[in-house]
Amino acid sequence: ETGVTQTPRHLVMGMTNKKSLKCEQHLGHNAMYWYKQSAKKPLELMFVYSLEERVENNSVPSRFSPECPNSSHLFLHLHTLQPEDSALYLCASSQEEGSYGYTFGSGTRLTVV
């Protein structure tokens, strides 16, 4: 247990479904992140939230919709996904000062069929 909890661990969804990924941290961190990790590709930063405000959106398609209702929770809402969206989705958190690094969750393995 790293302090960042992601649910579910595995998710299979059809292209017409709507689902949400959840991330929770109780480390007192002020920043939270969504990353996408695909096979044989570098980690892709998707979204950054700092103090519950979105500060970065790295050209992510609108079928991915993040939500940060408070500093401890982060969601990624999914709808009308494509098979190429199948990947490991990682959540991370950090204090505002970057020198402490990130704490990652174990990820949600998403398969779009």
Next chain:
Amino acid sequence: GNSVTQMEGPVTLSEEAFLTINCTYTATGYPSLFWYVQYPGEGLQLLLKATKADDKGSNKGFEATYRKETTSFHLEKGSVQVSDSAVYFCALVTGTASKLTFGTGTRLQVML
């Protein structure tokens, strides 16, 4: 901008062999440097870090020294085990911006 370059894998070693995974970086300002490890089916875990030049980070027998003159942060371990098989990511962050820049990762496979 910031960037991290890691050696391409996979790196395949026999148990008890010496490990080096190279990492070099370019950064604006004075970065903090990190190694993360990802075991199969898991997220990334912080392995070690160094926040200023000549610092040595160490954990679980792994070491890396922050070399400002060569802009490097190579990961080393004197004797690897099968359980060290994983993907290793070098990363950096600069200033108060909390966004990490990752390398592409290096897969390590340790055989009996």
